[in-house]
Amino acid sequence: MKRLLPVLWIVGVMGLAALAQSALNDYYQRVLAVIAINIMLAVSLNLTNGFSGDFSLGHAAFMAIGAYTSAILTLPARTKAIVLPDLPPWLGQVELPFLIAILIGCALAGLVAFLVGLPVLRLRGHYLSVATLGLMVIVQVVALNWQPITRGARGISGLPPLTTLLWAYGLMLVTVMVIWRIVHSSLGRAMMAVREDELAAACRGVRVFRTRLFAFVTGALFASAAGALWAHLITAITPSSFSFLLTFNVVAMVVIGGAGSVSGSVIGAVLMTLLPELLRRVETALAIGGQPLYGLSQIVIAVLMLLVMIFRPQGLMGRHELIQVLAGLSGARNKPSSAPAELAGEAQRVA
Amino acid sequence: MLTPSYLIQQFINALNMGSIYALVAIGLTVVYGILRLINFAHGDMMTVGAYLALAVLSSLALPAWTALLIPVFVVAALGVLIERLAYRPLRGAPEVAMLITSLAVSSLIENGATMTLTAQPRPVRLPAELVQRVDALGINFAVMDGVIVALAVALMIALSLFVRRTTIGIAMRACSENVRVTQLMGIDVNRVIAVAFAISAGLAAVAGVLWSGKFGIVDPFMGFVPGLKAFVAAVIGGIGNIPGAMLGGYLLGFAEVFFVAFMPPEVSGYRDAFVFVLLLVVLLVRPSGLLGTREVNRA
Amino acid sequence: MLSVQDLHVYYGRIHALKGVSLEVHAGEIVALIGSNGAGKTTTLTALSGLLRPRSGSIRFEAQDLTRLPVHQIVRLGIVHCPEGRQVFARLSVIENLRLAAAHRADRAGIARDLQRVYDLFPILAQRRDQYAGTLSGGEQQMLAIGRALMSRPRLLLLDEPSLGLAPLVVENIFRVIETLRRDGVTILLVEQNAYQALRLADRAYVLETGYVKTHGPAHALADDPAVKAAYLGG
DSSP, X not given: OTTHHHHHHHHHXXXXXXXXXXXXXXXXXXXXXXXXXXXXXXXXXXXXXXXIOOOOOOHHHHHHHHHHHHHHHHSOHHHHHHHOTTSXXXXXXXXXXXXXXXXXXXXXXXXXXXXXXXXXXXXXXXXHHHHHHHXXXXXHHHHHHOHHXXXXXXXXXXXXXXXXXXXXXXXXXXXXXXXXXXXXXXXXXXXXXXXXXXXXHHHTTOOHHHHHHHHHHHHXXXXXXXXXXXXXXXXXXXXXXXXXXHHHHHHHHHHHHOTTOHHHHHHHHHHHHHXXXXXHHHHHHTOBTTBOOTTHHXXXXXXXXXXXXXXXXXXXXXXXXXXXXXXXXXXXXXXXXXXXXXXXXXXXXHO | OOOHHHHHHHHHHHHHHHHHHHHHHXXXXXXXXXXXXXXXXXXXXXXXXXXXXXXXXXHOSSOTTHHHHHHHHHXXXXXXXXXXXXXXXXXXXXXXXXXXXXXXXXXXXXXXXXXXXXXXXXXXXXXXXXXXXXXXXXXXXXXXXXXXXXXXXXXXXXXXXXXXXXXXXXXXXXXXXXXXXXHHTXXXXXXXXXXHHHHHHHHHHHHHHHHHHHHOEEOTTTTHHHHHHHHHHHHHHOTTOHHHXXXXXXXXXXXXXXXXXXXXXXXXXXXXXXXXXXXXXXXXXXXXXXXXXXXXXXX | OEEEEEEEEEETTEEEEEEEEEEEOTTOEEEXXXXXXXXXXXXXXXXXXSSOOSEEXXXXXXXEOTTSOHHHHXXXXXXXXXTTOOOOTTSBHHHHHHHHTTTOOOHHHHHHHHHHHHHHOHHHHHTTTSBGGGSOHHHHHHHHHHHHHHTOOSEEEEEOTTTTOOHHHHHHHHHHHHXXXXXXXXXXXXXXXXXXXXXXXXEEEEEETTEEEEEEEHHHHHHOHHHHHHHSOO
């Protein structure tokens, strides 16, 4: 049963995605795809911000790297000759499949994360917050100025719309499952040990710096993949697409869902995608004197975050997983059967 | 191109930028020293100050100098209010809780400004006396340039005296060493923290007014990048250290202005990237900054 | 003067004090002795308000302290001189002293107390404008005690004043404690040096893993075979 569970998840989610892809109109498909992308972002950001305890604000930067890299690699050579005539010839000719382009973007983002993490992760955790925001500015500035590669402020448009619901939910599943495995492995426990007490973790043989770096780089990889999906969903990217706003919203998903819980991030991502989507309609509907109330949805998110920090700082899920909570509810009825299963699971992990 | 007058102009620019960064960095460092809070909403205090100055200048009913005074007091009060409502309930929570809260406060201010005032940048019209150019000490500069530097230096001297001489100033320094023990001295730490926030926000308001005067424009997001850069300045000088923030501010101002002035035009667009690469280099080479004490790893 | 009833204190999930009760009368020196982790420092920290007890009561004269903010407790005259000296390293000696008197309004009294501190510890007068961080360990302990005196204590909570100091300095510190008693300061003393503490104190409490194991007049405890064996090296 335990082994079958992931298979069931994959079949179920992909089946629903396929169904939705054939049955729903473009608008709903797009919202669903954005949900999947946001889940990827939130779950991967949670790896640092929730599990290893370093507060990264760099997701927009890594998304931008993934988006630009994959965009340049998938754009048809004919289009590139027109919109990006100054590309180096080898880049101008190249036309890669989506998956390869995504992977190259991931590699690049991972490398950048590694280089940033190297100096910063030896310091107090919150230096990472500033350094990663700085990274966001660096990436934006480079995207704005590196004309031959990025087209500067005009951005790159006319990307092939490769991000179908199958792609989005496929990669989302990969993200969630990989991170779930990491979090529930010895590495994940090392991360949490570092989060709780760095010194104590080091004393018990956890290599603190490596663990923190691993979490940060892994988060960047998945953020990059999500960026690539996003670029090929919207089909146009500009440097300002990857602003602080984007990072902030992902942070809100993690914080509201519950830092330190994978399912919390999933829930946070779904809520924080749907809520602004609804609020945006309110913004235009509440137009005062023909002026839409732009900013309202962000204000609601900010206020929500403030309230969560004051009244429920652990977020909706805290550090619990949905499965535990559900098991806890049903456990009241059939406790004897669940305890041995837990023990068996523990024994498996030890072995 | 490298004529003496060009050099002098760049020097004045650098002094201007340095003065503003220093004012913003002091506010960050004062609050960080006591609460270990990286206040991401600090730059937005600049924005609020600048909008208030704009409102005063365009009201005509008030004399021009109140365009500085009113923002300072209103924003200082706002800083105290924010501390009371958003940060004090989180005292004793993990450091990151306040950091997240400051992100939310920042977003609240920026989007609040967008919603009520639109994202459209607004021009700032300075009084004529500030725009005219003068010759002094054999240098030709705009009065505004002189005002920026003089005001910043005066405020920094005043702050240094305050922190050295007054009881509450000494208490602020004591708090930045150890809040618990400061309480044992019979000091009401909440009052000290409130004063720190008032000073921090008030200085940011001055910086915002000066910034908008120099660049002639105000928009809801104007404070974000200077706020981040001021953090770089504070880290260069040694975070938590007030003289360090001043030094870091001027160093950053000079580095940034000279980067733009002496690099070829196709590179100078990378100015902001340069600043944050500088941050990474400082964090790699000397994370405690020039004047700071060591603070490696999470306590 | 001070009456503590059934105090329970937790650090997170750790139950550090499990029902401590004690009395301190005006003019006494009361010693708290016990091994590491017995709850001595925790008791003092709860009295000064830095740690809040989960239950139990702390009364100073007629006043309940358990809800009072730390700085108000100091203003009542309960002054806590913490373990490990904890002087402000980047403040000068005089700034350390002035800060501790900052809540007082009687300028003449402050000047008198400053003179008294300088009389007790002449070295501090010499080092007046030096950063406290540059003082030696013994000098820092003197500053810590001097600083506590500047808050005009009626009840002084002294935590391990002799810890890690040279014997000569320790002697000096204990002499000062006796002087303070003559001046009418009531003292609750935590000491790992049980022999010295019992010699100095009127009464003592022996703490063990969060409980009061025994208490009584200091000389009686010093003769108690069990106490002798456990804390006085037989």
